[in-house]
Amino acid sequence: MTDLLKGIPMxxxxxxxxRTELKGVAKTLRQFLLxxxxxxxxxxxxxxxxxxxxxxxxxxxxxxxxRLVWDVGHQAYPHKILTGRGPRFGQLRMKxxxxxxxxxxxxxxxxxxxxxxSTSISAGLGMxxxxxxxxxxxxxxxxxxxxxxxxxxxxxxLNNGGVLDANLLVVLNDNEMSISPNVGAVSQYLTRILSGRxxxxxxxxAGQALSLLPPLRELAKKAEEGVKGLVTPGTxxxxxxxxxxxxxxxxxxxxxxxxxxxxxxxxxxxxxxxMTKKGKGYGPAExxxxxxxxxxxxxxxxxQMAKKAGGPPSYTKVFGDWLCDKGAAESSLVAITPAMRxxxxxxxxxxxxxxxxxxxxxxxxxxxxxxxxxACDGIHPVVAIYSTFLQRAYDxxxxxxxxxxxxxxxxxxxxxLVGADGATHQGAFDMAYARCIPNLVxxxxxxxxxxxxxxxxxxxxxxxxxxxxxxxxxVGLELDKNLERTVALGKAEVIRSGKKLAILAFGTRAAxxxxxxxxxxxxVINMRFVKPLDQELLQELTQTHQALLTVEEGVIAGGAGxxxxxxxxxxxxxxPMRILGLPDQFIExxxxxxxxxxxxxxxxxxxxxxxxxLDSLARKPGHA
Numbered sequence: 001m002t003d004l005l006k007g008i009p010m011x012x013x014x015x016x017x018x019r020t021e022l023k024g025v026a027k028t029l030r031q032f033l034l035x036x037x038x039x040x041x042x043x044x045x046x047x048x049x050x051x052x053x054x055x056x057x058x059x060x061x062x063x064x065x066x067r068l069v070w071d072v073g074h075q076a077y078p079h080k081i082l083t084g085r086g087p088r089f090g091q092l093r094m095k096x097x098x099x100x101x102x103x104x105x106x107x108x109x110x111x112x113x114x115x116x117x118s119t120s121i122s123a124g125l126g127m128x129x130x131x132x133x134x135x136x137x138x139x140x141x142x143x144x145x146x147x148x149x150x151x152x153x154x155x156x157x158l159n160n161g162g163v164l165d166a167n168l169l170v171v172l173n174d175n176e177m178s179i180s181p182n183v184g185a186v187s188q189y190l191t192r193i194l195s196g197r198x199x200x201x202x203x204x205x206a207g208q209a210l211s212l213l214p215p216l217r218e219l220a221k222k223a224e225e226g227v228k229g230l231v232t233p234g235t236x237x238x239x240x241x242x243x244x245x246x247x248x249x250x251x252x253x254x255x256x257x258x259x260x261x262x263x264x265x266x267x268x269x270x271x272x273x274x275m276t277k278k279g280k281g282y283g284p285a286e287x288x289x290x291x292x293x294x295x296x297x298x299x300x301x302x303x304q305m306a307k308k309a310g311g312p313p314s315y316t317k318v319f320g321d322w323l324c325d326k327g328a329a330e331s332s333l334v335a336i337t338p339a340m341r342x343x344x345x346x347x348x349x350x351x352x353x354x355x356x357x358x359x360x361x362x363x364x365x366x367x368x369x370x371x372x373x374x375a376c377d378g379i380h381p382v383v384a385i386y387s388t389f390l391q392r393a394y395d396x397x398x399x400x401x402x403x404x405x406x407x408x409x410x411x412x413x414x415x416x417l418v419g420a421d422g423a424t425h426q427g428a429f430d431m432a433y434a435r436c437i438p439n440l441v442x443x444x445x446x447x448x449x450x451x452x453x454x455x456x457x458x459x460x461x462x463x464x465x466x467x468x469x470x471x472x473x474x475v476g477l478e479l480d481k482n483l484e485r486t487v488a489l490g491k492a493e494v495i496r497s498g499k500k501l502a503i504l505a506f507g508t509r510a511a512x513x514x515x516x517x518x519x520x521x522x523x524v525i526n527m528r529f530v531k532p533l534d535q536e537l538l539q540e541l542t543q544t545h546q547a548l549l550t551v552e553e554g555v556i557a558g559g560a561g562x563x564x565x566x567x568x569x570x571x572x573x574x575x576p577m578r579i580l581g582l583p584d585q586f587i588e589x590x591x592x593x594x595x596x597x598x599x600x601x602x603x604x605x606x607x608x609x610x611x612x613x614l615d616s617l618a619r620k621p622g623h624a
Contacts, residue, residue, distance in 0.1 A: 114424070169264075387468060452479060
């Protein structure tokens with residue numbers, strides 16, 4: 001890999017190279033990308049598709065003074081390698097290593113950090129306006145994928161950008177696929193235009209007129225195909241105030257570089273439509289771009305990914321199986337996801353019940369209000385969404401679902417620490433941001449059986465309910481798949497009886513808390529519900545124990561432990577207490593278990609915190 005890096009220059013050197021040399025750089029860059037990601041894992045297909053685009057952009061534009069704003073980061077590994085971070089790719093997505101996304105504090109070439117999609121045009125527009133206000137003539141380029149164009153935020157930015165007449169170039173990287181296959185009106189735009197009455201009346205009339213002249217008819221047909229492909233795609237963007245150019249081949253440097261050089265001379269809002277192939281240059285990824293979107297380490301020669309050792313199913317699979325089981329029994333159940341079919345475990349449900357499966361694209365706000373509308377009219381939606389992505393629909397969760405007390409079940413995957421995706425994807429905040437919303441039930445299972453039971457509970461609840469569960473596998477229980485099996489609303493579970501100290505665990509930290517309880521001879525409670533709390537049990541614990549220790553895999557500030565403390569203080573119960581959880585900081589990428597240990601949320605950390613609490617009591621008069 002060191003030899004390959006020698007053939008990948010920094011941007012200033014790219015600008016002195018011939019076209020032939022640049023093609024060699026692209027070839028070397030693609031090979032380096034394959035060799036490193038095959039060892040570390042990461043995002044692959046999208047990045048293989050942007051190799052030539054990254055080379056061309058850094059060749060034409062004077063980065064980092066000219067701003068490149070890459071959307072999300074899934075497509076930006078070539079950019080990171082070209083900007084001097086190749087030597088660190090061996091630690092990609094590892095603790096204290098290189099982030100898998102763009103980070104402003106990682107490199108001056110990363111002009112904007114983002115882990116959620118569809119922000120690049122807004123950010124780029126802000127930079128373009130800032131340059132105008134400061135009378136700086138720098139160029140700003142926002143690179144956005146076609147999948148990210150399914151989000152409303154992208155259109156808000158385009159709509160504003162055309163009016164502001166800012167000096168912004170948007171590069172639409174069209175590989176006809178985001179993570180899951182694209183859905184929505186944009187992908188159907190040409191079909192709608194070309195099936196319109198006016199277009200077809202003219203076409204049919206011309207066809208009849210030319211029916212007696214076959215050679216001319218064939219010529220007209222070819223002309224029509226050319227017009228459909230080269231003219232109508234730009235109509236939408238032109239109407240929004242952007243000058244549209246393209247589409248052009250995103251893998252052809254002989255087309256890309258001159259086009260970008262020409263566009264650099266044009267001022268104002270411009271959009272370049274670039275066609276790329278996801279997985280370009282690597283057969284397995286070209287054949288299965290979805291499967292190679294995010295990869296674990298794999299054998300580069302045949303594409304076989306390292307298989308995980310046999311073990312318990314993931315929480316995602318447990319949810320997906322429950323959804324299929326419940327869907328068979330409940331005809332009113334529908335599943336909704338914002339472009340995360342595979343990640344949220346919905347593939348089998350879509351196959352079994354395609355008429356009740358809705359992938360709304362990267363449109364989290366719409367997903368939640370869409371579910372609310374269904375719930376108003378007797379349908380029972382299950383919204384499968386990651387904790388980090390529900391943040392994008394907070395207003396809709398509160399206003400459109402909770403205020404109206406609608407029966408929508410939220411299956412919140414990736415709650416807690418997620419590992420390699422880092423700060424932008426940690427499910428750290430859902431307990432804190434959800435528990436303050438009236439009408440909303442918030443549940444956290446300790447294991448896979450309780451996950452199924454809580455999904456049953458949430459589905460049966462006549463209002464909005466949220467079940468949060470982590471990435472990773474369960475504990476290996478043999479599941480009781482009775483769909484009537486529920487959990488008593490707001491009731492916790494005593495899983496160990498002890499003395500002096502009570503450890504209150506929320507969610508899957510219960511197993512580590514139980515180990516600590518054994519070491520400390522403490523009572524251990526599986527709290528189950530963040531909201532409503534088991535108030536009766538809390539009152540009892542303050543009478544029978546000398547101190548409380550709460551444990552959660554979420555932020556301490558405003559989280560589940562805070563809810564316990566608030567309740568007890570409002571009841572006039574003053575009891576020694578400590579809250580364990582995530583600190584007031586963003587947790588970067590790295591193995592989740594490493595972070596749990598470092599943050600004192602594993603069994604030894606909980607034991608140490610409990611022992612410290614007990615020791616402090618022993619030093620106080622009357623507590624011996």
